[in-house]
Amino acid sequence: MSEKILSTRSFALIAHGGAGKTSLAEAMLFNAGAINRLGKVQDGSAQMDFEPEEVSRQMSIMASFHHYTWKKHKVHIVDTPGNSNFLSDTKVALSGVDNAIILVDAVDGVMVQTERVWQFAEAHELPRAIFINKMDREHANFEKTAGQVKDVFDAKAAPVIIPIGAESSFSGVVDLLKMKAYLYKNDGSGKFDVSDIPADMQDQAEELRESLIEFIAESDDSLLEKYLEGEELTKEEIAQGLRKGVKSASFIPIVCGSAAQNIGIAQVMDLINDAFACPMDRPKPKGINPKTGAEEEREPSEDAPFSAIVIKTISDPYAGRLNVFRIFSGTVKSDSAVYNSSKEAKEKFGNLFLMAGKGQVSVESAEAGDIAAVAKLKDTTTGDTLCSDANPIKYEPEAPLPSVISYALAAKNKGDEEKVFASMNKLTEEDPTLALYRELQTKEILLSGTGQIHLEITCEKLKRKFGVEAHLSAPKIPYKETITKTKKGIVYRHKKQSGGRGQFAEVHFDVSPLPSGSGIEFSEELTGMNVPRNFVPAVEKGVNEASVGGVLAGYPVVDMKVRFYDGKSHEVDSSEMAFKIAASMAFKKGVQEASPTLLEPVMKVEVVVPDEFMGDVIGDLNGRRGKVLGVDSINNSQHIKAQVPQSEMMSYAPDLTSMTGGRGTFTMEFDHYEEVPPHLKDKIVAESQKEE
Numbered sequence: 001m002s003e004k005i006l007s008t009r010s011f012a013l014i015a016h017g018g019a020g021k022t023s024l025a026e027a028m029l030f031n032a033g034a035i036n037r038l039g040k041v042q043d044g045s046a047q048m049d050f051e052p053e054e055v056s057r058q059m060s061i062m063a064s065f066h067h068y069t070w071k072k073h074k075v076h077i078v079d080t081p082g083n084s085n086f087l088s089d090t091k092v093a094l095s096g097v098d099n100a101i102i103l104v105d106a107v108d109g110v111m112v113q114t115e116r117v118w119q120f121a122e123a124h125e126l127p128r129a130i131f132i133n134k135m136d137r138e139h140a141n142f143e144k145t146a147g148q149v150k151d152v153f154d155a156k157a158a159p160v161i162i163p164i165g166a167e168s169s170f171s172g173v174v175d176l177l178k179m180k181a182y183l184y185k186n187d188g189s190g191k192f193d194v195s196d197i198p199a200d201m202q203d204q205a206e207e208l209r210e211s212l213i214e215f216i217a218e219s220d221d222s223l224l225e226k227y228l229e230g231e232e233l234t235k236e237e238i239a240q241g242l243r244k245g246v247k248s249a250s251f252i253p254i255v256c257g258s259a260a261q262n263i264g265i266a267q268v269m270d271l272i273n274d275a276f277a278c279p280m281d282r283p284k285p286k287g288i289n290p291k292t293g294a295e296e297e298r299e300p301s302e303d304a305p306f307s308a309i310v311i312k313t314i315s316d317p318y319a320g321r322l323n324v325f326r327i328f329s330g331t332v333k334s335d336s337a338v339y340n341s342s343k344e345a346k347e348k349f350g351n352l353f354l355m356a357g358k359g360q361v362s363v364e365s366a367e368a369g370d371i372a373a374v375a376k377l378k379d380t381t382t383g384d385t386l387c388s389d390a391n392p393i394k395y396e397p398e399a400p401l402p403s404v405i406s407y408a409l410a411a412k413n414k415g416d417e418e419k420v421f422a423s424m425n426k427l428t429e430e431d432p433t434l435a436l437y438r439e440l441q442t443k444e445i446l447l448s449g450t451g452q453i454h455l456e457i458t459c460e461k462l463k464r465k466f467g468v469e470a471h472l473s474a475p476k477i478p479y480k481e482t483i484t485k486t487k488k489g490i491v492y493r494h495k496k497q498s499g500g501r502g503q504f505a506e507v508h509f510d511v512s513p514l515p516s517g518s519g520i521e522f523s524e525e526l527t528g529m530n531v532p533r534n535f536v537p538a539v540e541k542g543v544n545e546a547s548v549g550g551v552l553a554g555y556p557v558v559d560m561k562v563r564f565y566d567g568k569s570h571e572v573d574s575s576e577m578a579f580k581i582a583a584s585m586a587f588k589k590g591v592q593e594a595s596p597t598l599l600e601p602v603m604k605v606e607v608v609v610p611d612e613f614m615g616d617v618i619g620d621l622n623g624r625r626g627k628v629l630g631v632d633s634i635n636n637s638q639h640i641k642a643q644v645p646q647s648e649m650m651s652y653a654p655d656l657t658s659m660t661g662g663r664g665t666f667t668m669e670f671d672h673y674e675e676v677p678p679h680l681k682d683k684i685v686a687e688s689q690k691e692e
Contacts, residue, residue: 219245542583
């Protein structure tokens with residue numbers, strides 16, 4: 001077993017936005033000497049929030065990566081977003097780490113996105129620690145917050161490090177394992193003096209230590225037996241039990257400090273070394289052999305065949321694409337040839353890097369457990385597996401969160417259309433939650449994402465990175481028109497005489513409605529020779545062209561049968577053009593006389609909310625003309641399935657957020673078309689005519 005891999009750690013910082021993840025990363029990097037000054041989010045000097053959009057908004061909008069060495073351990077750190085618009089990056093990043101630290105604000109407690117990111121970590125069964133941050137803030141309360149953590153997460157959690165004082169008197173921490181106090185200088189240096197536990201905290205510390213030792217003993221049968229027999233556990237046994245409990249995720253240590261003031265952070269870094277899982281402690285990664293289709297697993301060692309998964313792609317107009325990947329097995333060197341089993345493509349590595357916030361550090365090689373990066377791969381994007389060509393494997397990528405909101409995207413300046421869409425395609429490589437597609441009916445280009453802020457920031461990036469501006473607007477609803485009655489004997493004669501050869505064509509149609517999804521069906525049932533058969537294709541073409549714009553509001557006509565059964569022609573004046581025009585006009589006349597109506601797209605919607613919001617959400621869906629199809633209860637959440645008209649879902653994302661305090665999520669996809677109620681039909685028709 002490699003000493004190098006045994007002393008490698010990787011973890012993600014996850015939390016609700018504003019809990020202090022980036023500040024904690026900065027303090028850790030500063031303490032380890034990886035950066036030479038303590039960066040601050042507020043003044044834009046943080047190493048881990050370096051994108052201009054992050055600096056201006058003072059929040060993380062993408063996962064960023066760094067590494068440090070602490071007491072002979074190599075540690076990879078991933079700082080993730082906590083805003084709901086960018087949680088997909090957090091979800092994907094967790095597939096590339098072995099551990100997670102969940103931050104909870106000592107004043108605000110467990111918040112909405114804290115619960116969501118906890119569920120992400122739970123899905124990967126990641127070893128975790130909870131860091132109660134901002135102990136120096138007014139109204140900070142460690143005991144209350146720790147109690148809330150245990151209740152909300154229903155976790156076997158216990159304090160390992162407790163605060164000395166709170167608010168303005170917060171001055172250090174007590175380590176319950178070592179039973180030592182660490183008193184900090186209040187200058188952000190992270191320097192401290194080791195001393196005995198303050199006398200007024202002695203009883204509290206001993207009581208908490210006793211319950212901590214009990215939790216630790218429960219992680220190992222032999223330790224539990226010894227503990228229940230009243231024997232004292234040795235320091236080595238306590239350390240062994242702690243590590244076993246944490247790495248199996250059966251025990252969650254609670255620690256605390258102030259990331260901004262760099263108080264208590266060194267003790268957290270020690271805990272990461274001592275208790276967090278190394279790659280060998282985690283379940284062996286499983287994938288599919290693309291040649292045989294059989295499931296295989298890889299040994300997380302330096303000598304195994306190389307395999308890795310890409311967890312982040314960064315698009316740069318100058319440097320090209322940068323792929324960040326987690327190595328699951330083996331070793332890779334600069335200038336090596338690798339195989340992308342997801343795209344079935346060979347790739348050639350150039351320089352190999354370890355990420356360092358905005359920058360990169362060049363390395364000769366990287367091995368299992370490392371999070372590394374490489375630039376300018378031809379075909380590789382987020383979620384792809386990179387591996388040895390001789391021993392291929394393909395890992396299942398982490399699915400990004402679904403897009404829930406769409407806007408019409410247009411170039412701000414005429415002539416920039418092509419550049420906007422080419423550049424936006426590059427941003428979709430960087431961010432898998434973005435989707436760019438053309439709505440064929442409305443001819444709009446739609447940009448979909450996880451929230452309004454997500455799409456606005458994407459447009460800001462577009463301008464900054466590629467120098468082109470785009471604007472977003474509410475998309476048009478792709479209504480359609482159809483008929484509700486059968487109408488027989490529709491006759492239209494097209495006759496034009498203007499000197500020389502004239503135009504003459506007469507067509508006789510029957511029109512009838514068809515089931516939903518049928519489109520336009522043209523049926524030629526001519527008898528006799530009133531219309532030469534060579535004009536039939538022109539008649540069909542006239543029908544199809546006329547169906548593009550209906551008689552009510554100019555929307556496409558669907559679900560209708562046109563029976564062409566008779567007509568008249570003139571041996572000189574009839575032509576394909578004349579029959580095409582006659583067919584087009586007969587079609588419109590037929591639609592007009594067969595009680596036309598509007599159809600609207602109806603979406604299949606699934607809303608996931610905590611139990612207490614179910615009534616409000618169902619009531620709101622009913623108010624949007626929705627049909628609730630069923631409710632499933634899964635893990636304290638209600639999964640509400642419904643069908644709702646698309647026009648009623650345009651503002652649903654912000655409405656659901658305000659209704660549930662940000663605790664509700666939803667997915668939506670097209671399901672079918674339905675007739676618009678008469679009172680709304682008239683309004684839509686009037687608006688359409690006004691626009692024209």
